[in-house]
Amino acid sequence: MEDELDGSECQIFLSHSGQQKLIVEDLFGQLRRILRDRPESTVFFDRSDGSIDYGDNIFDNIAKGIKSCKVGVLVLSPNFLESKWPMIELEGLFERTLEEDPISLYPIFYNTRDINNTLKSEDTIVEQWGETWKTFKEDEEVDVQKWAQYVVQVKEMRGTILKPNETVEMEIYNIAMRVAAMLPESLCAPRPLPPPPSQVFSLLISQTSP
Numbered sequence: 001m002e003d004e005l006d007g008s009e010c011q012i013f014l015s016h017s018g019q020q021k022l023i024v025e026d027l028f029g030q031l032r033r034i035l036r037d038r039p040e041s042t043v044f045f046d047r048s049d050g051s052i053d054y055g056d057n058i059f060d061n062i063a064k065g066i067k068s069c070k071v072g073v074l075v076l077s078p079n080f081l082e083s084k085w086p087m088i089e090l091e092g093l094f095e096r097t098l099e100e101d102p103i104s105l106y107p108i109f110y111n112t113r114d115i116n117n118t119l120k121s122e123d124t125i126v127e128q129w130g131e132t133w134k135t136f137k138e139d140e141e142v143d144v145q146k147w148a149q150y151v152v153q154v155k156e157m158r159g160t161i162l163k164p165n166e167t168v169e170m171e172i173y174n175i176a177m178r179v180a181a182m183l184p185e186s187l188c189a190p191r192p193l194p195p196p197p198s199q200v201f202s203l204l205i206s207q208t209s210p
Contacts, residue, residue: 010044011035011187012179013069015089017079020110023162024075026169030176034189044069059088066092070103071182076154077110081129084136087147094150104182107159108175119155122148169197 012031016024028045035042044065062085066072072093080086096103118124125148133144160175173196180189 009042009068010065011038011042011068011070011183013044013065013072013089013093014075015072015080015086015093016075017077017083017086019079020075020077023108023110023172026172027073027176027179030173031180033194034176034180036194037190062089063092066096069093069096070184070187071179072096072103072105073108073179074105074154075108075110076151077112078115081115081151082132087133087136090150090154091147094153105154105157106175106179106182107154107157108162109159110162111164112161113163116155119151122152125151173197 014024014028024045028043031043032040066089072089074080074086074090074093080090093103093105097105112119115128118128122145126144130144130148133142133147136142160171160178162171177193183189
């Protein structure tokens with residue numbers, strides 16, 4: 001892999017289940033504000049232009065995004081752990097962290113309070129989701145123990161905890177700022193950075209006031 005990206009390839013990969021689509025849409029929007037001089041394809045989101053187009057091979061596009069990205073964002077939730085593509089993405093992103101030019105991972109823990117104890121042990125993870133994971137690949141056997149190990153390591157990472165009904169815009173903005181700051185210096189956001197949503201709202205109010 002090349003040491004530098006040209007700015008048009010995926011830099012940030014957003015991995016999530018379909019049930020957390022609205023959260024990731026908001027995160028994608030904030031990242032686009034922060035990385036405003038970059039093409040839309042620099043943030044991999046399955047509803048964005050240049051990530052997965054109609055008729056594309058989903059697996060090939062995901063693999064390409066994972067191969068070129070510098071930061072992987074994982075919206076870890078019960079839905080994530082039960083879903084095929086997010087778990088395949090988790091495997092691919094974690095394998096990237098083991099390469100000579102490793103990427104960074106940033107977890108967002110969504111609605112995980114009830115499964116926190118399960119996530120602390122590989123054995124309990126395999127017991128909970130192992131049989132489901134085995135059905136996720138048709139052409140090869142899923143190494144459920146390895147996947148469980150990856151989940152445990154994600155659980156131990158520093159990230160952000162989001163609770164249902166508390167995904168406020170300001171918190172999403174703060175996450176986007178942290179994620180953008182993890183990019184290599186040559187790919188960082190242009191200065192000055194866009195103001196947070198609260199300041200944007202205040203500015204709009206002041207501009208419309210008599």
